[in-house]
Amino acid sequence: RRGDLRGEEARQLVAGGARLLDIRTSREFAAGHLPGAVNIPLGDLERRMHSLGPKDRPIVAYCQSGQRSGLAKRLLMANGYTAVHNLGAMSSW
Numbered sequence: 001r002r003g004d005l006r007g008e009e010a011r012q013l014v015a016g017g018a019r020l021l022d023i024r025t026s027r028e029f030a031a032g033h034l035p036g037a038v039n040i041p042l043g044d045l046e047r048r049m050h051s052l053g054p055k056d057r058p059i060v061a062y063c064q065s066g067q068r069s070g071l072a073k074r075l076l077m078a079n080g081y082t083a084v085h086n087l088g089a090m091s092s093w
Contacts, residue, residue: 002066003088004073010060010087018058018085023068034062034093042068045075055080062087 005013014020014036022029022037029039040048042063052059059081061069066088073086087093 002070003062003086003092005060005085005087007087007093010062010085010093013058013060013085016058018060018083019052021052021059021061021069021072022090023061023063023072024090028064034090037062042072045072046079049076049079049081052076052081056082058083058085060085060087062090062093065089066092 020034020037022033022039023042025041026039059076061072061084063069066086069086069088073084076084
């Protein structure tokens with residue numbers, strides 16, 4: 001799982017306006033993703049993070065196992081995003 005919050009907590013955050021961020025590849029995303037998720041593969045995140053909106057808007061990131069979403073959380077926080085959460089694996093939803 002490797003995330004820092006449970007599925008119920010993630011669903012509550014998203015219902016309250018958090019951005020749901022899928023860090024997997026475009027191919028993985030096309031094969032299936034969580035409803036309402038935006039796909040920015042980890043390799044593209046640094047140059048596309050501006051599209052996530054205000055840096056204080058909560059973000060819930062996920063991937064296949066939790067490793068990439070953990071890296072994404074660290075990268076976003078290093079760039080000033082203040083409310084980033086790692087769901088971990090998509091299956092944790």
